Amino acid sequence: MTAAVRVRSRRFGEPNPRVPHVVMAAGMLYFLVPLLWVLIAATKSQPDLLSSPALWFGRGFALFDNIGQLFREDDGIYGRWLVNTALYSGASAVGATVLAAFAGYGLARFSFWGKRFFETALLGMIMVPATALVLPTYLILSRLGIVNTVWAVILPSLLSPFGAYLVRVYVTESVPVELIDAARVDRASELRIFWQIVVPMIRPAIVTVFLFTLVATWNNYFLPLVMLSDADLYPLTVGLTTWFNTAQQEAGTRVLFNLVVTGALLAIVPLVIAFVLLQRFWRGGVGAGALK
Amino acid sequence: MTRALPGTAPKAGGAPGRRTVERVPRRRSRGVTAHSLAGMLFVLPFFLVVVAFLVVPLGFALYLSFFTKSLVLGSRFSGLDGYLRAFTDPLLLDGFLRVLLFGVVQIPVMLGIALAGALALDAITTRFAMLYRLFAFMPYAVPAVIGALMWGFLYSRTFGPFSGVTSLFGGDPVDFFSGPLLLVSLGNVVTWAWTGYNTIVMHSALQGVPREMYEAAVIDGASPVQIALRVKVPAIRQAISLAAIFTVIGTMQFFTEPQIMARFAPQISAGYTPNLYAYNQAFAYSNFNYSATISFTLGFVVFVVAYAFVFVSRRRGARS
Numbered sequence: 001m002t003a004a005v006r007v008r009s010r011r012f013g014e015p016n017p018r019v020p021h022v023v024m025a026a027g028m029l030y031f032l033v034p035l036l037w038v039l040i041a042a043t044k045s046q047p048d049l050l051s052s053p054a055l056w057f058g059r060g061f062a063l064f065d066n067i068g069q070l071f072r073e074d075d076g077i078y079g080r081w082l083v084n085t086a087l088y089s090g091a092s093a094v095g096a097t098v099l100a101a102f103a104g105y106g107l108a109r110f111s112f113w114g115k116r117f118f119e120t121a122l123l124g125m126i127m128v129p130a131t132a133l134v135l136p137t138y139l140i141l142s143r144l145g146i147v148n149t150v151w152a153v154i155l156p157s158l159l160s161p162f163g164a165y166l167v168r169v170y171v172t173e174s175v176p177v178e179l180i181d182a183a184r185v186d187r188a189s190e191l192r193i194f195w196q197i198v199v200p201m202i203r204p205a206i207v208t209v210f211l212f213t214l215v216a217t218w219n220n221y222f223l224p225l226v227m228l229s230d231a232d233l234y235p236l237t238v239g240l241t242t243w244f245n246t247a248q249q250e251a252g253t254r255v256l257f258n259l260v261v262t263g264a265l266l267a268i269v270p271l272v273i274a275f276v277l278l279q280r281f282w283r284g285g286v287g288a289g290a291l292k
Numbered sequence: 293m294t295r296a297l298p299g300t301a302p303k304a305g306g307a308p309g310r311r312t313v314e315r316v317p318r319r320r321s322r323g324v325t326a327h328s329l330a331g332m333l334f335v336l337p338f339f340l341v342v343v344a345f346l347v348v349p350l351g352f353a354l355y356l357s358f359f360t361k362s363l364v365l366g367s368r369f370s371g372l373d374g375y376l377r378a379f380t381d382p383l384l385l386d387g388f389l390r391v392l393l394f395g396v397v398q399i400p401v402m403l404g405i406a407l408a409g410a411l412a413l414d415a416i417t418t419r420f421a422m423l424y425r426l427f428a429f430m431p432y433a434v435p436a437v438i439g440a441l442m443w444g445f446l447y448s449r450t451f452g453p454f455s456g457v458t459s460l461f462g463g464d465p466v467d468f469f470s471g472p473l474l475l476v477s478l479g480n481v482v483t484w485a486w487t488g489y490n491t492i493v494m495h496s497a498l499q500g501v502p503r504e505m506y507e508a509a510v511i512d513g514a515s516p517v518q519i520a521l522r523v524k525v526p527a528i529r530q531a532i533s534l535a536a537i538f539t540v541i542g543t544m545q546f547f548t549e550p551q552i553m554a555r556f557a558p559q560i561s562a563g564y565t566p567n568l569y570a571y572n573q574a575f576a577y578s579n580f581n582y583s584a585t586i587s588f589t590l591g592f593v594v595f596v597v598a599y600a601f602v603f604v605s606r607r608r609g610a611r612s
Contacts, residue, residue, distance in 0.1 A: 019412075019415075020411075020412030020413075020415045020416050020421075021412075021416065021420060023408055023409065023412045024409070024412055024413075024420065024421065024424040027405070027409055027424060027427075027428060027487075028423070028424055028427050028428070030484065031427045031428050031430060031431055031484065031487075031488060032427055033446070034431075034439070034442040034443060034446060034484065035430060035431075035434075035442075037442060037445070037446055038438075038442050041445070041451075049451065050450060050451070053453070055453050098337075099337050099338040099341060100338065102334045102335070102337060102338060103334065103335045103337070103338030103339070105334055106330075106331045106332070106333075106334025106335040107331075107335060109331075110327060110328065110330060110331020110332075110334065111327075111328060111331065112327075112328035112329070112331040112332045113328065113332075115331070115335075118335065118339070123602075124595065124599070125342065125346060127537075127541060127594065127595050127598035127599060127602075128346060128350070128591055128594075128595055129541055129544060129545045129590065129591055129594045129595075130545070131545040131547060131567055132350075132353075132545070132567075132587045132588070132590050132591030132594070133345065133346060133349045133350065133587075133591070134587075135353070135570060135571070135574050135580075135583050135584065135587045136349035136350065136352045136353035136356070136584055136587060136588075137345060137349045138574075139352065139356070139580060139584070140348065140349060140352055155341075155344075155345065156345045158341045158345070159341050159342065159345045159346060161342070161346075164338055190330040190334075194334070215432070215433060218435065219433075219434075219435035219436060219437075221435065221436060221437045221547075221548045221551075222547055222548065222567075222571075226571070226574075226575075236435070237435050237437040237438070240437065240438070240441070241437060241552065244441060244552075244555065245555065248555055257451075260441065261445070264438045264441060264442065267435065267438060268433065268434045268435070268438060271433040271434075272430055272433050272434075274433075275429065275430070275432075275433050276426060279426070
């Protein structure tokens with residue numbers, strides 16, 4: 001408290017910068033340790049992984065050997081998993097975002113029969129836990145014969161009630177009704193109004209929904225675990241787990257822990273880069289959902 | 293099921309606006325009806341996905357829960373027997389209580405750290421703060437599977453640096469994978485993954501609070517800590533409750549972390565969490581009807597808890 005008082009007299013109303021800095025330094029260390037560990041561990045060969053200090057480098061630098069081995073193991077199945085993951089998350093994110101943008105705009109700027117009911121239901125849908133839907137969806141899709149296909153992962157991932165809700169909030173706040181009416185007077189079609197006027201105005205919300213559905217599918221484990229049984233269709237999350245199981249069961253006979261670690265590192269790099277590069281887009285969007 | 297696909301088509305088409313231009317003006321000539329029809333068409337693709345992947349699965353789970361299947365008798369109607377079994381199943385109840393205990397401790401701890409981080413971010417705007425925001429958010433981009441694996445390695449005696457710390461002082465190595473510490477270990481994985489996300493949500497909300505609110509408090513002689521707790525925190529109560537609701541929903545579905553951690557910790561049984569139990573009932577024991585019953589019950593409980601939470605926090609917000 002005394003420090004705070006001193007600072008207040010120094011700079012009007014500003015808190016002592018030392019307190020938040022200490023809080024942050026401690027937090028940063030906590031958030032970084034596991035990531036540092038995986039970064040360092042990926043540079044170690046299997047014997048080094050077991051013998052050298054956990055948070056420091058081993059005797060050799062085996063990162064490139066590990067990466068090479070990673071893409072050769074099981075006839076290069078890791079590359080397939082990487083492609084699958086990109087495909088599932090890319091297709092789901094594009095689809096879910098388009099659906100959410102259409103629906104959010106439709107709910108925000110049109111009135112039609114059943115809209116009020118649907119909007120209330122939308123709030124409820126956000127509260128339905130996604131994993132409670134996975135097993136029943138599996139049972140339905142298995143009757144339709146499309147489990148163990150890419151569709152079994154992509155189609156259920158198109159559902160994003162929160163995305164639609166976020167777009168609806170964003171349109172209500174940032175797209176003036178007058179603008180749309182003016183465009184209608186000029187006889188622009190509804191779809192043209194949407195793509196040429198509304199979409200550019202709600203771009204932060206669209207980027208946010210896209211990024212978050214992308215991450216949700218990229219990181220999803222339960223859905224592909226339930227839906228897929230063919231290893232060639234696995235995404236990274238399920239694939240790496242199967243390797244990890246093998247590594248644990250056959251400890252010593254096959255060299256796999258270094259592959260699990262290197263595979264884990266390569267699986268998180270693309271998303272971390274995407275989030276760092278797109279920071280200024282998603283930050284505004286996260287807040288938009290929280291304000292209501 | 294492929295009906296859900298048209299939603300993806302416009303984007304893939306590249307120039308979607310042009311394709312449907314000739315269709316819409318015809319409807320417009322019908323006045324008000326054209327307006328509402330256009331609105332419905334905007335919502336329709338999303339609506340179809342909702343029906344196919346939310347309403348139908350829930351309905352199907354409910355339907356299945358009224359039946360039991362056995363090798364001898366085949367599928368037969370059993371009414372509410374499934375629910376009677378679920379509500380008296382000690383394994384399921386244990387799992388439910390475990391998740392409840394987990395949530396009661398982990399959620400406040402995590403949201404507290406997130407709030408502290410958000411307030412710190414709001415107080416300073418240096419490069420250091422920007423760096424913190426970035427690093428705190430990074431775990432969110434890490435799949436839960438990989439987060440659980442990384443922490444599993446870090447906890448383990450063979451790979452990790454932590455379990456040996458106590459042996460420096462002559463004690464036994466810490467076992468993060470058994471006893472009451474197991475739940476703490478799992479809680480740490482979840483806290484690590486989600487604190488940053490919640491920090492960003494709360495920080496965005498803080499940035500929306502008008503500065504004049506603080507200025508008045510400063511003139512009245514309030515300390516920075518008082519301002520943080522008495523002005524800033526109440527101002528973003530909505531964002532905090534929203535973060536809490538989503539955390540509650542996420543916690544009730546607890547699956548990935550315990551499922552992965554089970555490879556390190558044999559104590560994690562098939563019924564460690566309700567969701568793990570539902571999964572194992574389906575895929576380890578082929579009890580699809582009972583699995584559907586658990587899924588539906590779990591979904592229903594989460595829904596009711598979340599809705600009650602919204603209701604209570606809204607009422608409390610309205611009162612003050």
